[in-house]
Amino acid sequence: MIEFNKAYQLVLENTLELGVEKVPLMQSLNRVLAEEIRADRDFPPFDRATKDGIAVNFSALVHDDHVFHIEGVAAAGAPQQVLQHSENCVEVMTGAVQPKNTDTVIMYEHISITEKGAIINEKVTKGQNIHGQGSDESAGAVLLIKGTKITPAEIGVMATVGKSDILVKAHPKVCTIATGNELVEVNAVPLPHQIRKSNTITLEAALLTRGIPSTSLHLVDDKQAIFESLKSALKQNDVLLLSGGVSKGKFDFIPEVMESLGVEKVFHRVAQRPGKPFWFGVHKELKTVIFSFPGNPVSTFANFHVYFLPWLYTSWNFPLKTLVIQLAEAIRISPPLTRFIQVKTVAENGVIYARPVTENGSGDLISLSKSDGFICLGPREKSYAVGELVPFISTK
Structure with missing residues (x-):
């Protein structure tokens, strides 16, 4: 039996290179980014008005009672307008391209508009209410780095730069495996000596919350049948998550069968509770990692979160947060x-x-x-x- 810290370290020393895959933007949510995302142009891409109001040339603000004749209206999404005369103004809407020959925006709340034009009622600072081109990021700047977990905020960033397909860390192929003759399907009516499968269902749900699909197996208490099922599962998956079959009972065949299949035992039994009988091994030739948790529900659930998730994040080069x-x-x-x-x-x-x-x-x-x-x-x-x-x- 080894100490918890040693077991934890050994698990993290046996990660896999899971590779990468390209997925559509909206399918990348909660995945781990496997490429840099760069700005495809300046952000914002133009001088942008941040208030509804009027755009003026600051040099025209010589007299407090100056009336600015309105030459036109600049709307968001419209091409850039041009102020023809510096003593005039253009009405602008939030998000509009700053009109050429203007350098300042005064919000409607600070002006009065009459039949003759606009009169400014508040003190004005040159350049106010303008979001300058490239003031957030310049074209080519790295916006998101590899290893970033993709949340709705990252989705928005990638949409902004036109990334419709995203390179992400690949999911492992995972099989959840229940053991024991006492288990029956969820939709079955169990006999007095039976219980419904719940551990592997719980594991499947925990994987799905992270977007990871899985397959499942049920191993009955027969050594040869276990051998044949695990032989196939080892070839078809990156990870096996077992529940049960690793204690000291007469029908706990998993450690013995794993050895006969060429799986290298990394450790068996950890000084922890719950989950003392936890068995962990690696099939180096097939590059398959095996987490064999004790069959009690809390043990399975706890050890999945304590060991498997850090192993997964480390395989993805995703930083572990304490x-x-x-x-x-x-x-x-x-x-x-x-x-x-x-x-x-x-x-x-x-x-x-x-x-x-x-x-x-x-x-x-x-x-x-x-x-x-x-x-x-x-x-x-x-x-x-x-x-x-x-x-x-x-x-x-």
Whole structure:
């Protein structure tokens, strides 16, 4: 049995190069960018009026009572107009191209318009209310770097520069695998000794929230059948996510079968709770990584978030972010086990705290729906105090 920190490091040392793929712009949401996005022209691409009002040549503001004759109206989306006489003005709308021979915009609220023209009622500063060409970014500037997670904001940036197809990090081919004769389909009526599949369904849903499709298998407690199914799954996938079959029971065949299939065991059993029997291995020839989690629902769910997601982000070269949260109550974690404790986030006096969720062991699937994530607490003699900052893994 190895310590949690060592197991975590070994997982991150066995990532895969997943490659890249090109997808349509709207299908890139929540993906990881695999190319630089550059400005295809200046931003903004022209001097742009930022207020509705009049555009003038500042040199004409000699007399306070000067009346500006209105030569025309410049609308957003229309070609640039030209001010013919510097003592006159052009009405402009927000977003319009600044008329040629003008250098200042005065908003309607600061002028009076009469039959003779526009009169300015407030102090004016040369160049006001104009968003200068290239003042945001110049043509060719890098707007988004590789490894950026694509959110709606990035979608907007890429649309602005005309990127209709985007190069992103490829998703791994993932198969979720349930083990055990006691499992039946979700739509079945289980016998007293049976339960419905939920662990792999939960894993599939967790993958889908990140846009990753997956296939699924159910392995019955027969060594030869497990061998044949896993042999095929190893060839067809980048990642296998198993639930169950790695403890010390008579029908826990997974470690033995993996060895017979040429999978190199990286570790088996970690000093943690939940998930002590966690088995992790790699088939180097096929370049397939295997996460075999214990079969209890909380164990599977916790270890997916603690190990698999950091492994995935590291494979994508996506930076790992460490979240911390304050404890709402003191907790003691005695050696030797690291604990993943389900918590609910609560706001008190403007501060977000983590409050442990009451659970009835690692088989308590219902408790998962009541929590917002896990806190990860290493063993130590001193208790973790109220208000202490601790690592937090969000599952929402």
